[in-house]
Amino acid sequence: MIDQSTSNKARLLISCSDQPGIVASISEYLFNHGANIIQSDQYSTDPEGGMFFMRIEFALPEFEERFHSVREDFSAIAERFHIDWRLESERRTKKMAIFVSKEDHCLLELLWRWRSGELQVDIPLVISNHPDLREIVESYHIPFYHIPVTKETKAEAEAQAEKLIKEHKADFIVLARYMQILSSDFVDTFEHRIINIHHSFLPAFIGANPYKKAFDRGVKLIGATAHYVTDDLDEGPIIEQEVLRVNHRYSTEELRVAGRNVEKIALARAVNWHVNDEVLVHKNKTIVFN
Incomplete structure (x- = not known):
């Protein structure tokens, strides 16, 4: 680095x-x-x-x-x-916290770019609602925290995560396929400091199962959208989008596999632009000087 x-x-x-x-x-x-x-x-x-x-x-x-x-x-x-x-x-290296669930493709892309020096950040911690990726994260000598989330424990889990983020002095958070909806209080605490990757070319196919929706619609392009998180689900200021051409031969699973490559590219670009102070937010839009 x-x-x-x-x-x-x-x-x-x-x-x-x-x-x-x-x-x-x-x-x-x-x-x-x-x-x-x-x-x-x-x-x-x-x-x-x-x-x-x-x-x-x-x-x-x-x-x-x-x-x-x-x-x-x-x-x-x-x-x-x-x-x-x-x-x-530029002398101050930003600290990036990563939230992840079970899928590892976006996480691994960020870790690889960080280790190779392409992404000029420190990664003081990774938080997950599942234990599955602990071994991968700790192989990079990064602390891994498993914080289970249920409907009953959501507020407590977010409070624990917020405490860890502040203890580690993280500047911003990346949701690398973290399959949880964050509360308004948590989002407000880190306004314009939470970057999410949505596995769809927003505003199309908002919410869950976008590849199934894309398959049913017979799309010819699939995409992914990296955006800042707001209280409105998947409607925060868009930082970057990436697309890939597909056709009628793609099954839902093949769309999902192809989409993973699009997701990790869009997210990595957005994170890099944020780290390099190339993004300004105005209302619900961004100006990206890249």
């Missing part, structure tokens, strides 16, 4: 009402703090009264001394333009 501890890069993400002078003011601000802009992406929904979104990646000499001043001093610009903003240091 790449050592990020000596990186001198940071990322600034902003969203606000579109108005003149935003880009110029931010560029001048970074210049005055000695920053060198490496990449800048922006998007406006409508130049006349719309929303403006921007992601800037910049290098900062004397990083330790200057990063905190960049963060503290930016409030003046933020107040002037009424900006919602976030400043991230």
Whole structure:
């Protein structure tokens, strides 16, 4: 894994009402703090009264001394333009908690990318409502926690999971085919910090058994959707979608097997974009600067 501890890069993400002078003011601000802009992406929904979104990646000499001043001093610009903003240091490696049930394909994809250094995160824990994948997870020297979930124990199980997440200081959660519906309280606690993979090209085939529904409908494309979790089942802001062409010869099981490859690809991309601060959420949509 790449050592990020000596990186001198940071990322600034902003969203606000579109108005003149935003880009110029931010560029001048970074210049005055000695920053060198490496990449800048922006998007406006409508130049006349719309929303403006921007992601800037910049290098900062004397990083330790200057990063905190960049963060503290930016409030003046933020107040002037009424900006919602976030400043991230590349030196800080995000911590990702994984929730999983019995299927292992999405979990293994994330673990493989993490071990190979493609996914720049720490994985402090994996939580599952079944014990089946303990051996696989622990072979990567990652703590595995089995928390059974029933209708009667759901609240207690979520409280236990929340406690573990906070103890391990996880920044976000990935549901790698975790076959449980999370409560509103849990989702609200980790707003826009829970990424789910739905085994369907949303908004089609919401809910359970999408491959059976796809087979019955005779679809020619199957897909998977990675999205942030909200209280509305499978209707949170979409981060990434992937599709695969199929035909009438595919059985329900063959659709399911093919779909696993689509699921793990879509989820891995979404997680990587989240880790690299390339996703901004506005209402129930995302702006992805990838």
